[in-house]
Amino acid sequence: MSGLPQTADYVRILPELVLSIFGIVVMLLEPLFDERRSQRTLASIALIGSLVAIMASVFQAQNPGFAFWNMVRVDGFSVFFHVLVTTIAAVVILTSYEYMSVQRIRAGEYYGLILFGTVGMCLMSSAVELVLIFIALEISSISTYILAGFRRREAASSEASLKYFLLGSFATAFFLYGVALMFGATGSTNIDKISPALEQSTVPPLAYLAVALMFVGLGFKVASAPFHIWTPDVYEGAPAPIVGFMSTAPKAAAFAVLLRILFEANAPGRFWLIWFSAVLSMCLGNLGALVQTNVKRLLAYSSIAHAGYLLVAFAAAPEVGVSAAMFYTAAYAAMNVGAFAVISHFANAGEKYVTLDDYAGLGRSSPVLAATLTIFLLSLIGIPATGGFFAKFYVFSAALKADLVGLTIIGVINSAVAAYYYLRIIVVMYMRESREEIPVRGIPLGLGTALVVSLAATIYLGVLPGRVLDYALASANQLMQTPASAAAATVNPGR
Amino acid sequence: MNIETLSPFVLSLITFVPAGGALLLVLFPRRDRDIRLFALVVSLLAFILSLHLPAHLVRSQPGFQFEVNSQWITSPNIHYHMGVDGFSLWLVLLTTFLTPLCVLISWRIHDRVKEFFVLLLVLETALIGVFTALDLFLFYFFWEATLIPMALLIGIFGHERRVYAAVKFFLFTMIASVFMLAAILWLYAKVGSFDFVTIQNAIRTGQVSNFAAASLWLFLGFFAAFAVKVPLFPLHTWLPDAHVEAPTAGSVLLAGVLLKMGTYGMLRFNLGLFPEQSRRNAPWIMALALMGIIYGALVAMVQPNLKKLIAYSSISHLGFVVLGIFSFTGAGWDGAMFVMLAHGISTGALFMLAGILHERRHTYAIREFGGLATPMPIYAALFLFMVLSSVGLPLLNGFVGEFLVLSGTFRAHPVYGILGATGVIWSACYLLWMYQRVFFGKVTQEANSTLEDLNLFERAALWPTIVMALLMGVAPLLWLGVIDPAVRNALEPLARVASKMVGQ
Numbered sequence: 001m002s003g004l005p006q007t008a009d010y011v012r013i014l015p016e017l018v019l020s021i022f023g024i025v026v027m028l029l030e031p032l033f034d035e036r037r038s039q040r041t042l043a044s045i046a047l048i049g050s051l052v053a054i055m056a057s058v059f060q061a062q063n064p065g066f067a068f069w070n071m072v073r074v075d076g077f078s079v080f081f082h083v084l085v086t087t088i089a090a091v092v093i094l095t096s097y098e099y100m101s102v103q104r105i106r107a108g109e110y111y112g113l114i115l116f117g118t119v120g121m122c123l124m125s126s127a128v129e130l131v132l133i134f135i136a137l138e139i140s141s142i143s144t145y146i147l148a149g150f151r152r153r154e155a156a157s158s159e160a161s162l163k164y165f166l167l168g169s170f171a172t173a174f175f176l177y178g179v180a181l182m183f184g185a186t187g188s189t190n191i192d193k194i195s196p197a198l199e200q201s202t203v204p205p206l207a208y209l210a211v212a213l214m215f216v217g218l219g220f221k222v223a224s225a226p227f228h229i230w231t232p233d234v235y236e237g238a239p240a241p242i243v244g245f246m247s248t249a250p251k252a253a254a255f256a257v258l259l260r261i262l263f264e265a266n267a268p269g270r271f272w273l274i275w276f277s278a279v280l281s282m283c284l285g286n287l288g289a290l291v292q293t294n295v296k297r298l299l300a301y302s303s304i305a306h307a308g309y310l311l312v313a314f315a316a317a318p319e320v321g322v323s324a325a326m327f328y329t330a331a332y333a334a335m336n337v338g339a340f341a342v343i344s345h346f347a348n349a350g351e352k353y354v355t356l357d358d359y360a361g362l363g364r365s366s367p368v369l370a371a372t373l374t375i376f377l378l379s380l381i382g383i384p385a386t387g388g389f390f391a392k393f394y395v396f397s398a399a400l401k402a403d404l405v406g407l408t409i410i411g412v413i414n415s416a417v418a419a420y421y422y423l424r425i426i427v428v429m430y431m432r433e434s435r436e437e438i439p440v441r442g443i444p445l446g447l448g449t450a451l452v453v454s455l456a457a458t459i460y461l462g463v464l465p466g467r468v469l470d471y472a473l474a475s476a477n478q479l480m481q482t483p484a485s486a487a488a489a490t491v492n493p494g495r
Numbered sequence: 496m497n498i499e500t501l502s503p504f505v506l507s508l509i510t511f512v513p514a515g516g517a518l519l520l521v522l523f524p525r526r527d528r529d530i531r532l533f534a535l536v537v538s539l540l541a542f543i544l545s546l547h548l549p550a551h552l553v554r555s556q557p558g559f560q561f562e563v564n565s566q567w568i569t570s571p572n573i574h575y576h577m578g579v580d581g582f583s584l585w586l587v588l589l590t591t592f593l594t595p596l597c598v599l600i601s602w603r604i605h606d607r608v609k610e611f612f613v614l615l616l617v618l619e620t621a622l623i624g625v626f627t628a629l630d631l632f633l634f635y636f637f638w639e640a641t642l643i644p645m646a647l648l649i650g651i652f653g654h655e656r657r658v659y660a661a662v663k664f665f666l667f668t669m670i671a672s673v674f675m676l677a678a679i680l681w682l683y684a685k686v687g688s689f690d691f692v693t694i695q696n697a698i699r700t701g702q703v704s705n706f707a708a709a710s711l712w713l714f715l716g717f718f719a720a721f722a723v724k725v726p727l728f729p730l731h732t733w734l735p736d737a738h739v740e741a742p743t744a745g746s747v748l749l750a751g752v753l754l755k756m757g758t759y760g761m762l763r764f765n766l767g768l769f770p771e772q773s774r775r776n777a778p779w780i781m782a783l784a785l786m787g788i789i790y791g792a793l794v795a796m797v798q799p800n801l802k803k804l805i806a807y808s809s810i811s812h813l814g815f816v817v818l819g820i821f822s823f824t825g826a827g828w829d830g831a832m833f834v835m836l837a838h839g840i841s842t843g844a845l846f847m848l849a850g851i852l853h854e855r856r857h858t859y860a861i862r863e864f865g866g867l868a869t870p871m872p873i874y875a876a877l878f879l880f881m882v883l884s885s886v887g888l889p890l891l892n893g894f895v896g897e898f899l900v901l902s903g904t905f906r907a908h909p910v911y912g913i914l915g916a917t918g919v920i921w922s923a924c925y926l927l928w929m930y931q932r933v934f935f936g937k938v939t940q941e942a943n944s945t946l947e948d949l950n951l952f953e954r955a956a957l958w959p960t961i962v963m964a965l966l967m968g969v970a971p972l973l974w975l976g977v978i979d980p981a982v983r984n985a986l987e988p989l990a991r992v993a994s995k996m997v998g999q
Contacts, residue, residue, distance in 0.1 A: 363651070367610065378643070384636040397571070400684065416673060423665070431650040431658045466568045473570070 005068055012067035012074045012126070014056040015082050016119045022049025023115035030108030038108055043097050043446075046111035050090040050118065057082035057122075070190060071129040076475025080326055081125035081256045085249045088333050089118040091453055092245040095341040097446035099241050102349055105150055114245065117143030121253035128264075130179040130189040133257055137175065137221070140253060141168050144246045148238040151351070160237025167230045168220065175217025181210035195265045203268045211267040215277075218261075221254035223247075224307040225280035232288070235300035240347055240354075243296060244340030247303045248333040255310060255329055263318050264479055274314045275407065281308030282414040289421045293356050295343060298421060299336070302380060305418060306332055309395055312411050316398035322476035324394035327469055331387030331461045335379040338454030342373040345447055346440065353438055359425060361434030368443065370429045372451055377422045379458050382415055387461030394469065505547050506561050506577045509587065510623045512541045513594070517616035520609060527608040531598065534612035538595040538619065545591040548584050554977060557984040559629060559692075567633075573689055576630040581981025582762055582832060583626040585974060586755055589839045590626070592963070593751045594619045597744035599956035600847045603854060604652065604742070611652055615744060618644040622752050626759060631679045632689040635672070638720075641753065642668055645745065653740040660733075660740035667733040671723035678716030681709065682768075695767055699988065714772035717764050718780075724757030725813050727780075728787035738806035739859070743850025746802070750809050751843035755835045758816045762831070762985075766820070770988065777821040781904075784821070785914050787814035792921030796928070801852070801859040804929055805845050808885065811918055812838045818915055819900035827903025828982040829975055834896030836974065837967060841885040841893060844960035848878050851953055855946050861929060866938035870946045875934045877949070877957050882930050884964040886923045892967035 010017065026042050026049075033041060061079040066072065093114060100110065120140030127133045145168060149161025183189050185206035186197035198207060220227040235243045262270050285305030292298035310332070313325040346362070346369065347354050363370040379386030392415060399408045443451070461468060501508075516537030523530055552560055559578030567575040579587060597615060604611050621644065624637030642665060650661030683689055685704060686697045697703050723730045734754075738746050766773050791811030798804040812834065819831030851874065852867075853859055868875040884891040887898075897919055905912030938944045949957070967974060 363610075364607065367607075383643070384639050393571070397680070397684075400680075412673070412677075416670065419669065423662070427650065427658060427662065430647060431661065464568070466570065469570055 008063065008065070009067040009072075011063050012060065012065065012072055013123070014060055015053040015086060016122050018053045018056050019049060019086070019115045019119045019122065022046060022052070023112045023119070025049075026108055026112040026115065030112075033108075039100055040097065042108040042111050043093055043100070046115055047090060047093045049115055050086050050093060053086040053118070053122075054083060054090065057086060066128075070192065071132045072123075072126050073128045073192075074126055075478050076471065077256070077259075077322075077326075077479045078126035080472065080475055081252060081329075082122050084252055084330055084333060085118055085121045085125070087453075088245060088249040088252070088337055089114055091337050091341070091450045092241050092249075094446045094450035094453075095241040095244065095337075095344055098444045099239065099344045103151065103239070103351070104349070105152075105239075110147070110150060113143045113147050117147065117245075118249065121249050124253040125256035127257075128191045128260065130182065130191065130194075130261075134172070134176055134179060137172060137217075137254075137257070140250050141172060141221070144242075144250055147242045148234055148246070150239050150242065151237070154237065154350070156237035157239070158237075160234040163230055164234045164238075171217045171220030171227065173217075174213050174220075178210045178213030178215075178217060181206050181213065185210055191260055191265045198266055198268060207267075208269045211261075211269060212273060214261060215258075215270075215273050218254050218258050219277060222251050222258070222307045222310075223281075223304050224277045224311055225284045225304060226277070228281065228284065228304045228307075231304055232292075232297045232300040235303070236294060236297050240296065240340055240344030240351065243299075244337045244344070247299070247340070248329075248336050251303075251307070252329040252333060255325060258314065259322055259325060260479070262314060263322055271315060274311050278308045278311035278315060278407065279410055281305060281311060282411060283308075286414050286418050286421075289418070292421070294354055295356060295359065295425065296354050298356075298425075299339060299343075302418065302422070303336065305414065306336075306380075309392060309411060309415070312399050312404075312407055313395045315404055315407060316395075316402040318480050319473065319476045320394075320398040320401055322479060323469060323472035324391075324398040326472040326476070327394050327461075327465070328391040330468060331379070331391035331458070334387055334454050334457035334461060335376045338451060338458060339373060339376040339380070341447060341450045341454065342369055342376070345369065345443065348439070348441075356425065356428055357435070358438060359428050360432040361429070361438075362440070363430035365434065365438065366440040369440065372455060373429070374426050375455060375458065377425055379462065381419045381422045385459070385462045387458045387465070389462055390465040390469075391461070394465075501547060502551060502561050503563060505544060506579065506627050507563060509541055509544045509548075509591065510577070510620055510627055512544060513537060513616040513623075514620035516540075517613045517620070520613050520616065523609065525609055527605070530608050530612055531602055534616060535595060535598045537616060538591070538598050541619065541623075542588075542591040542595055545588050548579060548587065549977060552579075552584060552977060554980055557980065562629075564629075564690075567630075571632075571683065571689070572687060573632045574630045575633065576690055577627040577633075578629050579627055580984075581978045582759065582985075584977060585832070585836050586626045586752070586759055587623055589755070589836055590619060590622045590748075590752050592959070593747060593839065593843050596843070596847070596956045596959060597747050599952050600747070600850060601742070601744045602952040607651065611648070611742075611744075614644040614648050615748075618648070618748060622748070622756070625756050629691045630689045631682065631691060631694065634691075635676060635679055638672060638675075638756070639669075641756070645749065645753065648745040649737055649741045652742040652745070655740070656736070657740045660736040663733050664737040667723055667730075668720075671730075672720040674716040675720035678713045681713060681716075691763075691767070698768055710769055710772050711775075714765060714769040714776065717760065717768070718776075721757040721760040721765065724760070725754055725817060726757070726810065727783050727817060728790055728810065728814070729783075731787070731791075731810050734810060735803050735806045738809075738846075739800060739802050743847060743853075746846040746850070747843040750806070750846055751839040754809065754813055755839065758813065758820065758831065758835055761817070761820055762828070766985070773821065774823065777823065781818055781821050781908065781911055784814045784817035785911060787811065788818070788915060788918035789921065792918055792925060796921070796925040798925075799861055801861050801929070801933070802846070802849050803859070804861075804925065805842060805849060808922060808925065809838070809842055811922060812842070812885075815897055815900045815915065815918065818904050818911065819896075822900070822904045822907040822911075823986075824903035824906050825979070825982055825986055826899045827907065828986065829978055830896045830899025830901075830903055832896075832978045832982070833967075833971065833974065834893075834900060837884070837892035837896050837964070840960050840963050840967070841881050844881045844957060844964070845878075845885060847953075847956055847960075848874070848881060851949070856942065861932050863940060864933045864943060865940070866934070866936045867943060867946065868934040869938055870944055871948045873948050873954075877961060878934065879930060880961055881964070882926045884968070886926050887919050888968075890965075890968045892964045892971075894968060895971040 123136035151157035185204040289301035379388035562578035621640035628634040795807035819827040887893040
């Protein structure tokens with residue numbers, strides 16, 4: 001395939017195009033508005049952009065195949081993550097409406113950066129060329145580095161941004177190094193070409209090192225141990241809605257990349273890498289969370305633990321493992337974005353109220369907010385009828401199917417331990433009286449919509465998980481097909 | 496519309512009417528009176544709907560009735576499968592009967608009224624679901640779902656040490672049910688279905704690979720969850736705390752229905768799925784039950800706290816149920832079921848009575864009272880009635896069940912029967928002695944002389960329990976007529992197991 005890109009090529013990056021155009025529009029319009037009024041207008045434009053991108057992703061599903069000289073592959077898998085990431089962006093923008101005005105942060109580029117970051121994450125999930133994946137990873141990372149430092153008056157926020165940036169650059173360098181070694185080992189940077197090269201009887205030793213280095217880079221992005229050190233500090237300092245965003249969307253995208261590299265390319269020597277990282281993440285994450293008094297830090301450790309549960313699925317057999325991991329990212333996104341939406345509303349100006357003690361008596365002062373947060377926390381524990389339950393259920397049953405009994409037992413014990421610190425928040429909210437009067441504002445429309453969307457998603461995944469799981473299974477099967485048959489199966493009639 | 500056509504939906508309706516009511520209640524404006532009334536109407540509606548069950552049950556037909564079975568989730572293979580038989584039917588009715596009374600007795604709650612009744616109705620749905628679910632997954636779902644509203648009821652509306660009690664309750668039962676979940680998942684992995692009937696048939700016909708080696712662990716996995724719930728000695732320590740700190744309605748449902756989840760689970764799942772293991776393990780389980788009967792009674796005797804006394808008496812009474820179940824006799828099982836119902840009514844009523852006293856004096860300490868028969872004659876009369884029913888006076892509900900259990904146990908193990916019978920004497924001791932200290936003699940405390948007797952709502956909550964206690968004592972066949980066919984039906988395959996074991 002050579003020559004100029006054709007219409008079909010552009011259709012296959014349509015969501016990315018839409019997001020980029022809206023992002024540029026936001027940036028261009030920003031100076032034209034009066035500062036005070038700009039906030040809502042720009043947010044609305046960004047919201048529309050992300051909604052159009054969701055529609056574009058759904059539309060894309062009817063047109064699967066390769067684009068841009070086999071660098072991008074649109075399949076059920078990529079569409080799943082496109083929809084997930086753009087939906088997260090939309091919900092986060094909804095949450096930010098109020099947050100930005102309460103925190104007195106005035107900046108149009110905030111919304112622009114969310115959109116640009118989303119472009120990178122979308123591209124990560126559909127790229128099959130390692131160099132393109134690297135570029136997409138950088139687009140998404142640089143946007144999140146800046147977003148983490150958006151509470152410019154707070155030293156903690158700048159610290160978060162700088163820390164995230166320095167360590168993140170290191171991690172992406174590792175990734176790039178891995179890509180280079182992989183090229184040396186197999187002679188290609190395209191996942192579909194690497195895969196047959198690695199299936200030969202003698203795998204070049206260099207490939208093991210390459211996989212390990214790429215895993216380090218991506219492990220940093222998904223905050224899995226032992227590459228998790230940055231997480232608590234960054235989550236504590238960054239603006240709350242952005243924490244909701246970066247604990248879910250870039251993570252989902254990085255997991256998508258990991259799934260593609262590990263499974264589609266059939267990476268050698270992955271098992272023990274994943275096994276150790278999963279066990280470490282679960283144990284360190286949960287132990288760390290037990291002693292936290294800051295809710296944002298607590299959820300940071302919890303997100304490390306959840307990365308661990310997710311990695312358990314990676315150790316399992318391909319098809320069930322991939323589908324379980326996909327389901328988990330979706331369920332985790334729904335409950336975590338929702339939880340951070342509540343936190344960002346309650347935190348008030350300057351994020352004053354983020355400790356566990358501040359949450360005392362929330363059940364009385366704002367029953368709706370408390371009940372919503374309770375449902376998200378119950379889902380994080382993994383109580384039946386919430387998405388979190390089936391997420392864990394599928395992951396652990398995938399692991400059991402692969403006879404990973406030890407890993408499953410460690411996982412189950414960890415999720416029992418985790419119940420303690422999530423429950424602590426619920427107990428504090430309902431069973432302790434607040435010592436000082438903390439003003440709780442009414443819930444504005446934007447935040448309300450964000451909460452309803454994430455609640456509905458959490459409960460839908462918990463009560464009727466069938467459709468999402470079937471879709472994930474189908475796209476996992478599609479992903480596992482050999483590239484040749486996949487290409488044949490997805491021949492585009494338009495070409 | 497023909498009333499018969501209701502039968503396929505009636506279980507779903509009974510189960511979800513309270514939850515639907517709770518959902519509407521969430522959207523209600525915060526007008527406390529309307530909220531209470533609405534909760535009462537919803538719980539009464541559920542009760543009326545549940546009356547359909549005994550009215551249309553075909554007694555001669557074995558197995559489950561009013562079944563619904565449809566695919567819920569395809570992967571894993573989970574069905575929405577509900578149904579009742581002679582075991583679960585009356586427990587559903589017990590739940591729907593007690594809930595309106597709980598609403599009435601909670602009429603005076605002023606703080607966070609909306610949350611209270613929402614939680615109460617959600618709890619009712621979960622409790623009914625436990626008794627009607629026939630898919631193990633669905634059962635586990637409802638089982639866990641009872642935990643959250645109950646813990647919140649204790650933790651928000653309870654007394655001084657409520658948070659401690661709520662957390663203890665939650666952790667005890669949650670940790671124990673993880674073992675049950677593990678056993679359920681093992682069965683699913685081998686059978687490929689969560690359906691109770693399918694799994695039961697697979698086990699009976701020996702289609703489950705590796706079952707012989709695993710059955711002891713599976714039995715213990717289920718048993719752990721149920722034994723904590725009952726609670727069986729020595730896993731009972733959460734119960735007195737939870738009861739003392741819980742609000743009255745919470746205690747009523749906790750003692751009246753929640754504990755029966757454990758004994759119902761033993762009857763349905765331990766005996767239904769693992770009859771052989773149940774037989775093998777019966778001796779030590781019966782010994783624990785006996786210890787529970789005697790220990791519970793002795794500790795109840797020395798309690799200075801009225802509510803704690805009733806809580807320990809629950810441990811003692813539930814010991815009878817476990818004893819009856821593991822006696823493997825028809826009379827024992829009939830009796831166990833009957834004690835469950837009778838205990839639900841009389842202990843529920845005793846907790847209501849204790850709550851009424853607490854509302855007036857803000858204490859449960861027995862030494863604070865004395866001579867209450869003078870200022871509160873009606874209250875004292877109703878209290879005496881319930882004490883006698885709990886003691887097991889013939890012609891009241893407590894007698895029938897305990898008699899059957901003891902006769903069944905005596906046939907199985909005479910020594911256990913004799914020891915168990917002492918429990919009846921103990922219960923007479925501690926309950927009557929408590930009654931004497933609280934009600935007879937002179938009014939010793941100034942504050943007690945002006946206590947107000949029962950008000951309208953309290954009477955409305957108590958009279959139905961009195962009528963029921965009498966009715967169950969005079970005409971137990973109304974209940975046993977439904978229970979007995981189910982017992983025979985369940986015992987028949989067990990008899991075969993027994994002869995097989997004897998033959999070994």
